[in-house]
Amino acid sequence: MQNVINAYTLTFVIATIFTLALYLVYIFKRKEGLNLIPVVISIATVFLLYRLISVAGSASYYDVLALDICIAIIATILAIFYISKPYIFIGLTILLLFAFVIFVGSYPGNSTFAGMFAIGTIYGLIYREFVINPKKDKKPVKNKSKEINRDLIQIFLGIVLVAVIYFLPHPGAIDIIFALIILSYACNNLLANLKLSPLYRKAVDLERKNVTYGLGATYLAASTALIMGFTHSTNMLLFGIVALFFADSIATIVGVSLRRAAELPYNRFKTIIGSFAFFVVAAIAGFYLLGYYGILFALILAFVESLNLSIDDNIRTGIVVVILGAVIGL
Numbered sequence: 001m002q003n004v005i006n007a008y009t010l011t012f013v014i015a016t017i018f019t020l021a022l023y024l025v026y027i028f029k030r031k032e033g034l035n036l037i038p039v040v041i042s043i044a045t046v047f048l049l050y051r052l053i054s055v056a057g058s059a060s061y062y063d064v065l066a067l068d069i070c071i072a073i074i075a076t077i078l079a080i081f082y083i084s085k086p087y088i089f090i091g092l093t094i095l096l097l098f099a100f101v102i103f104v105g106s107y108p109g110n111s112t113f114a115g116m117f118a119i120g121t122i123y124g125l126i127y128r129e130f131v132i133n134p135k136k137d138k139k140p141v142k143n144k145s146k147e148i149n150r151d152l153i154q155i156f157l158g159i160v161l162v163a164v165i166y167f168l169p170h171p172g173a174i175d176i177i178f179a180l181i182i183l184s185y186a187c188n189n190l191l192a193n194l195k196l197s198p199l200y201r202k203a204v205d206l207e208r209k210n211v212t213y214g215l216g217a218t219y220l221a222a223s224t225a226l227i228m229g230f231t232h233s234t235n236m237l238l239f240g241i242v243a244l245f246f247a248d249s250i251a252t253i254v255g256v257s258l259r260r261a262a263e264l265p266y267n268r269f270k271t272i273i274g275s276f277a278f279f280v281v282a283a284i285a286g287f288y289l290l291g292y293y294g295i296l297f298a299l300i301l302a303f304v305e306s307l308n309l310s311i312d313d314n315i316r317t318g319i320v321v322v323i324l325g326a327v328i329g330l
């Protein structure tokens with residue numbers, strides 16, 4: 001373990017400290033000191049992960065630790081400012097891309113940067129939605145055509161991700177997918193602030209009522225990054241993508257398409273046939289990619305996805321995939 005922090009990392013650390021100082025001034029000036037909570041939790045989570053599973057591997061321990069902490073901090077602040085402060089958001093995105101370039105250049109093959117981005121994004125978005133911008137109606141009414149169109153787009157994105165992983169070697173595929181996530185994240189934020197544009201009107205027409213624009217897509221991206229950062233097997237990564245982009249989408253399409261589909265006894269917002277469709281799709285892919293473990297994992301994910309919880313099902317799926325991968329060493 002080398003006690004070294006290179007010049008590029010040190011530059012990013014200084015920039016992050018400066019950014020965090022500005023953020024502190026901003027929130028305390030507005031008497032919103034509690035907005036520091038998700039940042040602190042993100043930092044604590046990174047430290048805990050390093051203590052528990054030593055995610056740094058063979059790279060310079062303190063250098064990677066410093067990068068990961070700073071990435072989590074920037075990602076958390078980014079999420080808190082999501083679609084509310086577009087210019088700040090873009091500035092922070094540039095800083096995050098700077099860290100991404102440092103990470104990829106210094107430690108090719110190490111994908112923990114994606115996981116740290118996911119941690120910060122998830123904490124920031126959850127805090128933003130439940131504390132800063134709480135909504136009284138957490139159960140949106142589903143519109144059949146909107147649901148199907150949105151899920152068809154999700155399936156198309158899944159095909160793109162699978163193609164990238166299939167045609168490119170593992171480290172390069174991770175880097176490209178992460179770059180696409182950041183690009184989509186930034187574009188989604190800008191689009192939300194161009195409400196007069198025809199593209200925005202088409203995009204917002206796909207959203208459910210009483211839901212923050214683009215929030216579901218951002219959770220999906222964060223969950224994908226979480227799996228990329230904390231699974232070490234291409235097959236496990238592909239299984240996670242199938243669960244997030246294909247099984248979940250097909251479950252929704254089947255559930256909303258069938259008239260009078262029986263509801264789950266413990267969740268009236270989900271159907272029995274929809275959960276079964278999720279299991280079938282995930283199990284087929286799981287068996288091909290992971291053997292009999294894949295069928296068991298598909299059953300677990302179908303149950304987790306079917307629960308009526310406040311936390312977005314995409315986030316639940318990503319977390320469970322990472323845990324299941326860790327259990328079997330993938």
